[in-house]
Amino acid sequence: MTVASALEMALAAVVLGVATWTIAARETFAAVVGFVTYGLLLALIWVRLDAVDVALVEAAIGGGLGGVLLLGAAARLRVTETPTATERPSATVRVGAALLSAAVAAALATGVILLPDPAPTLAPAAAANATATGLGNPVTNVLMAFRAMDTMLEKVVLLLALVGVWSLAPDRLWGGHPGPRHRADPLGTLAFLARLLPPVGIVVGIYVFWTGKDHPGGAFQGGTILAAMWLLVMMAGIADAPQVSSRRLRIVLIAGPGIFLAVGLAGFAIGSAFLAYPVAYAKPLILGIEVAMTLTIAATLGLLLAGAPERSAGQ
Amino acid sequence: MIEFMTTVLGFILAMLALGLVRILRGPADADRMMAAQLIGTGGIAALLLLGTVTAVPATVDVALTLALLATFASIAFVKKGRANAPDSTGDA
Numbered sequence: 001m002t003v004a005s006a007l008e009m010a011l012a013a014v015v016l017g018v019a020t021w022t023i024a025a026r027e028t029f030a031a032v033v034g035f036v037t038y039g040l041l042l043a044l045i046w047v048r049l050d051a052v053d054v055a056l057v058e059a060a061i062g063g064g065l066g067g068v069l070l071l072g073a074a075a076r077l078r079v080t081e082t083p084t085a086t087e088r089p090s091a092t093v094r095v096g097a098a099l100l101s102a103a104v105a106a107a108l109a110t111g112v113i114l115l116p117d118p119a120p121t122l123a124p125a126a127a128a129n130a131t132a133t134g135l136g137n138p139v140t141n142v143l144m145a146f147r148a149m150d151t152m153l154e155k156v157v158l159l160l161a162l163v164g165v166w167s168l169a170p171d172r173l174w175g176g177h178p179g180p181r182h183r184a185d186p187l188g189t190l191a192f193l194a195r196l197l198p199p200v201g202i203v204v205g206i207y208v209f210w211t212g213k214d215h216p217g218g219a220f221q222g223g224t225i226l227a228a229m230w231l232l233v234m235m236a237g238i239a240d241a242p243q244v245s246s247r248r249l250r251i252v253l254i255a256g257p258g259i260f261l262a263v264g265l266a267g268f269a270i271g272s273a274f275l276a277y278p279v280a281y282a283k284p285l286i287l288g289i290e291v292a293m294t295l296t297i298a299a300t301l302g303l304l305l306a307g308a309p310e311r312s313a314g315q
Numbered sequence: 316m317i318e319f320m321t322t323v324l325g326f327i328l329a330m331l332a333l334g335l336v337r338i339l340r341g342p343a344d345a346d347r348m349m350a351a352q353l354i355g356t357g358g359i360a361a362l363l364l365l366g367t368v369t370a371v372p373a374t375v376d377v378a379l380t381l382a383l384l385a386t387f388a389s390i391a392f393v394k395k396g397r398a399n400a401p402d403s404t405g406d407a
Contacts, residue, residue, distance in 0.1 A: 029344050030338070033351050044358060064381075064383075064387050071395055072391060201383050225380060235391075
């Protein structure tokens, strides 16, 4: 066994250990920190598996924004934690839950073990047709051309999730500002960081989106970084979250799926089918859609984390 | 050189595993959060070394993303921790 494979085994064992501990942890906050760490370590594993695109998402969501969301949830649930921790479900419920979990795990394991060898894959077909779009990154090819329908619908799902979060607002606050008004010491560390980091982060976000056409990266990863920078500015109280009734904001929110859908419908006229790009214009069309999607993803993720409207206009 | 870097990578991963002990044992929330930050920083180093050892240059972008976003959990932690305090001004 070489040093490298020994390291891989050790890393996999550590990640499994962290995962088990995160599930078993009684305290919500401890479990959240365990989960963030799990995301960080998982990014290493994805890199080792040559799935750098996935590693980027894991680093941005698992290690970054997901942690913020879960920490917020843990802080909100803290008051209810003590009563919940003292509750003990009956033996029947516990045995039933254990049996159900074991059955699901066994079914998944059987599914993986029974896969034919080599496993069915469309990867060679995707690689063979890579030149059709003029993009060098096969993952972007699949997401934006070969399975464009899925990607478009995913963006609609993000919008639905945002509508779901907004709908938690009481009627009188509908259309107001999401989340509390953050205030921070204008000369403090957080305000300093919120002025220092976003210029760098915005450049990195645009770079990650742009490099996605030929190398690992793309609209989702770039948009997540932009969303994080926006959140930082909001959390430091430098800029307030916009009113959810703002027309400009709503145009940004629907720009991504809207332009995607428009190009898809135009496929009937200029291409051969819905979402079929004419070969000569495939690359500029895909990049155009991705620019709009990056903005939409940044705005949607930022607002999802900002939460439901909690203040009426002007407050 | 590759052997040397693999060894250093192993050392950093061992340090990350040590950091995990603090997350597992706590006892305070802040201890856990700081350990997660340490693992974030170590993870960036491990990614950069891994990218060089395996000759996958795009790994640098993952390290860059992690460097930008790993601090966010701490920021949220500080904000949420203060938001629950009686004098809820949200200073950080």
